[in-house]
Amino acid sequence: MKQTTKHLSETKVELTITVSADELKDAELVALTKIARDIKVPGFRQGKVPASVAAKHVNPNDLAQHTLENALSKAVADAFLDAGVQALDRPEVEVKKFEPGSELEFVATSEILPKIKLGDYKKLAAKPEKVSVTKKDVDEIIDRIRAGYAEKKPADRKAKKGDEVNIDFVGKKEGVAFDGGTAEGYDIVLGSDSFIPGFEDGIVGHKAGDKFDLDLAFPEHYHVEDLKGAKVVFSVTLNEVKEVVEPELTDELAAKAGPFKTVKELEDDIKAEITKQKQSEADDKLKDALVSELVEKSDVPVPEILVQDQMRSIEQDMVQNLMQRGLTLDMYLAEKDFKDKDAWLESEVKEAAVNRVKAGLVLADLSKVLKVQATDAELLEKMNLLGQQYPSEDMRKQLATPEVQRDIANRLLTDKTIDELVALNAK
Numbered sequence: 001m002k003q004t005t006k007h008l009s010e011t012k013v014e015l016t017i018t019v020s021a022d023e024l025k026d027a028e029l030v031a032l033t034k035i036a037r038d039i040k041v042p043g044f045r046q047g048k049v050p051a052s053v054a055a056k057h058v059n060p061n062d063l064a065q066h067t068l069e070n071a072l073s074k075a076v077a078d079a080f081l082d083a084g085v086q087a088l089d090r091p092e093v094e095v096k097k098f099e100p101g102s103e104l105e106f107v108a109t110s111e112i113l114p115k116i117k118l119g120d121y122k123k124l125a126a127k128p129e130k131v132s133v134t135k136k137d138v139d140e141i142i143d144r145i146r147a148g149y150a151e152k153k154p155a156d157r158k159a160k161k162g163d164e165v166n167i168d169f170v171g172k173k174e175g176v177a178f179d180g181g182t183a184e185g186y187d188i189v190l191g192s193d194s195f196i197p198g199f200e201d202g203i204v205g206h207k208a209g210d211k212f213d214l215d216l217a218f219p220e221h222y223h224v225e226d227l228k229g230a231k232v233v234f235s236v237t238l239n240e241v242k243e244v245v246e247p248e249l250t251d252e253l254a255a256k257a258g259p260f261k262t263v264k265e266l267e268d269d270i271k272a273e274i275t276k277q278k279q280s281e282a283d284d285k286l287k288d289a290l291v292s293e294l295v296e297k298s299d300v301p302v303p304e305i306l307v308q309d310q311m312r313s314i315e316q317d318m319v320q321n322l323m324q325r326g327l328t329l330d331m332y333l334a335e336k337d338f339k340d341k342d343a344w345l346e347s348e349v350k351e352a353a354v355n356r357v358k359a360g361l362v363l364a365d366l367s368k369v370l371k372v373q374a375t376d377a378e379l380l381e382k383m384n385l386l387g388q389q390y391p392s393e394d395m396r397k398q399l400a401t402p403e404v405q406r407d408i409a410n411r412l413l414t415d416k417t418i419d420e421l422v423a424l425n426a427k
Contacts, residue, residue, distance in 0.1 A: 001075055005083045010301035011114045015079045015091075019071050019104040027074065028101070031066035032058070064100040076108050086113040088305050111303045116365040119297025124425045126289035129282045133274045141270045142249060145257050152242040158205050159241045161191040165203060166240040173232045180224075181232070189244065196222075203238065210238045223327060225334050287418050290425060291359050294366070300358045310353035311345060360414075367417040374412040379405070382412055 002018040019027075035058055072093055080087050091110035098104050152164055159165050164187055171181025190200045202214040214234040218227040247253050254266035319329050329341070338344040366372075383399055386408070398404050 001078060003079045003082065005085075008109070011111050011303040013083070013085055013110060013112050015083060015108045017075050017079050017106055017108060019075050021102055023075070024067065024071055024101055024104060027071035028063065028067040030070045031063060035063065035066060060100075064098075067100060068095070068098055068104070071104055072106065075104075075106075079108065080110070088112060088303055111305045114301035114303060114361070116301075116361055117299035118362065118365055118369065119294055121294050121366060121369075121421060122424050124290050124293045124297075124421075126286060126293050126425070128286045131275060131278045131282050133271050133278065137274050138267055138270050141274070142267070145266075146246040146249065146253070147244075149253060149256060150244050150246045152244055155241045155243040156208075157241065158207050159190060159203055159238065161200075161204060162189070162244055164189045164242045164244055165238060166242075167203070168237040168239065169234050171232050171234045173227070173230050178227065178232070181234070185239070199234065202234075203236065206238050208238055208240050212236055212238075221335055223331050223335050225331070283422075287422060290421050291363065291418065292355075294421070295355070295358045295362050298358075298362050300361055302354055302357050302361075306357045306360075307350065307353050310356045311349050314349050314352055314356075315345070363414050363417050366421065367413055370417065370420050372413060372417045372420055374409055374416060378412060379409050382408055 001020060001023060004016045006014040006016070008014055072095075076091055076093065080091070087110040089110060091108040094107045094109075096105045096107060098106075155163065166185060166187050168184045169182065169186065170177055172178065173181075188194055188200065190204055193200070196216060196218055198216045199214060202212075202216070206212060212235075214236060216232055216234060218224075218230045218232065220229045222228045249263055251262050254260040254263050257266055258269070260266040260269065315329075318332070322329060322332055333341060333344055336344070338347070383405070387396060387399060399408075
């Protein structure tokens with residue numbers, strides 16, 4: 001086999017390959033062996049027909065086609081290996097010349113894993129943020145705990161902010177009730193900003209038994225297209241007003257909140273948890289900053305096929321996240337004023353995809369330079385941890401598939417490489 005290599009770009013290669021007559025004979029023998037399993041020849045059991053006999057009973061055109069497929073498959077794999085490049089997808093093949101038993105010439109084109117020129121990964125400027133916990137941070141958690149143990153007492157007076165009220169309401173646009181605008185026996189804490197602007201403020205000052213209308217308008221950027229900026233009327237019936245009485249912060253409350261004997265023990269535990277959370281966030285920010293800085297300092301050609309893969313992945317993640325919030329991608333595009341999905345992909349998604357690809361290529365190259373490896377024991381530990389976090393039968397089946405295990409191993413290798421990068425720049 002002879003071949004010539006032409007780099008069309010840093011991420012794409014074209015190989016011109018000529019397969020010899022001897023190699024075609026080998027490919028033909030493989031083809032005959034496969035065909036012989038299925039043909040019927042008098043005097044031989046099916047599947048036991050010798051290749052030499054099968055050759056006399058096979059359609060020459062079928063044999064030539066099978067030979068060509070076998071020859072191309074082997075030659076393409078050998079050619080890319082010999083050229084020292086890694087194809088990122090099934091190469092596009094164009095046959096230039098094929099004479100059965102004599103010669104095969106073809107061109108194979110593919111995007112390839114590019115060569116990365118790493119920047120100095122030992123002298124990066126990013127530094128860890130200092131973590132501090134303020135009294136306000138602790139007080140916010142304390143306030144949530146107090147709210148969780150609050151008593152709600154019926155109040156025979158006008159509603160005020162901080163009260164919990166029970167209401168019935170019907171929302172109408174141009175006199176017609178709209179979807180999602182009607183409820184009965186609905187509890188809401190006034191001042192929680194759970195409704196559109198003006199709704200909760202409009203209830204303040206009314207007593208149980210009052211019936212009244214609220215003339216309001218939806219925000220211009222509301223997520224439902226038909227209600228954006230729409231003027232509506234809510235007919236409200238106030239059923240009940242309850243005063244929310246929060247308990248004082250005492251040792252008794254601390255004991256209810258957890259295994260604490262005093263308020264100080266509770267506050268110390270809260271401070272420790274917040275510190276742990278903030279430290280984790282600071283660590284993640286440092287990792288992101290170091291990787292981004294290394295990408296900037298490195299020469300990273302970007303294969304388009306990898307960018308398209310990442311764009312699809314980002315889109316899928318976005319769709320799933322929106323579904324969890326009861327939204328669709330079309331709703332999101334309308335809310336953000338994108339002309340269509342293509343405009344969103346080009347302006348918001350593509351840059352993120354390119355950055356992901358660059359980071360992935362840089363970290364993969366760095367892992368080779370640093371000789372980072374993920375051991376079987378580490379992979380098993382990670383698998384067991386995921387199995388405990390997601391104990392469903394479906395998840396166990398997914399974890400057992402080679403594809404998922406390969407993804408987990410790659411993620412583990414990436415995490416270890418980033419940890420090495422952090423350690424190298426901690427001096």
